[in-house]
Amino acid sequence: MKNNIVFIYFLIITFSLSPTVCISCLGQNEMSTDTINIEGFKIIPLKAFDYNGNLVIKEDTLFLVTCCNFVFYPFGKLTDKNSLKKSVFKNWTIKKYKRESFKNTNLAPPVWEFFEYVQVTFGKNKLSFFFDNDPEASTHGYISKGEIWDNKVELLQHIKVGMDINTFCSKFFVNYPPELYKRFRVISFISCISDITQHFTFKNEKLSNIKFVPQP
Incomplete structure (x- = not known):
């Protein structure tokens, strides 16, 4: 896992990253012009998800680089x-x-x-x-850093442990093929302007836990 994170960090540094972020990548339906092609299936992100164009696949985890504020403001903006x-x-x-x-x-x-x-x-x-x-x-x-284990904790747009994967994906993507539900047990978002990664782990197509992991 550590080598994978180092590789992801290398990708972030190597590519030219936009410093612009959206206010929230949730609750907006406009489709992005980007298409993420994975093993013959197409994922289409919401425009406001601000997909960076970079992805990494590691075993059962899909890493997507995003410039959306949600990766460091998942509960709304906090200042102190x-x-x-x-x-x-x-x-x-x-x-x-x-x-x-x-x-x-x-x-x-x-x-x-x-x-x-x-x-x-x-x-x-x-x-x-x-x-x-x-x-x-x-x-x-x-x-x-941190971890969420139960549905008593709710992120923006009612994202919480226990929700089904289809509802979760609809918050970030216009299209996320059901064929990928079992292919990727973990969907991870990497911030393009911060050092935090969000890991959303699913079990039986239900969100099992959420982890916030800093880059090394």
């Missing part, structure tokens, strides 16, 4: 620890928290910057967030 209290995470338990601030004198005028690491849990579910206010960064908050 306080924003968690006003979100779906308001009842989660904060297990770890670290904040540091510094004066960036490389900017004119100098700017006070901060970054935060927050780890939260809810039953078996756990997520780690990274937040900052770097004026030169394209994003200021994302899930750095």
Whole structure:
């Protein structure tokens, strides 16, 4: 798996990647002009999925590179620890928290910057967030790692553990051939501008768990 991730990272660095991201790749029906051809079958992504054009197949996992905000804002945009209290995470338990601030004198005028690491849990579910206010960064908050194991946790557009694979795929693709349901047990989204990958694992065509894995 580690060698596979290194290879994916190489692909991301090698290709010219667009820094533009959509507000949300969900709830929009416009079809992309891209077609993903896999073993004689065609996957057509939604235009807002912002498919990067790169894919990797590793055993039963399909990796797709996307520039959509959903890969680091799957619960909506969060900016700091306080924003968690006003979100779906308001009842989660904060297990770890670290904040540091510094004066960036490389900017004119100098700017006070901060970054935060927050780890939260809810039953078996756990997520780690990274937040900052770097004026030169394209994003200021994302899930750095974590895992979701039950349907008490819901992502945007009602994506949650237990949903069927057809409904899941309809959130991101205009067409995803049923013949690929058993071919790929895991569908993974790699962000083109961040270091996070989302793994959606299916069992008996039902979403079994969701994992957020950082690149090495």
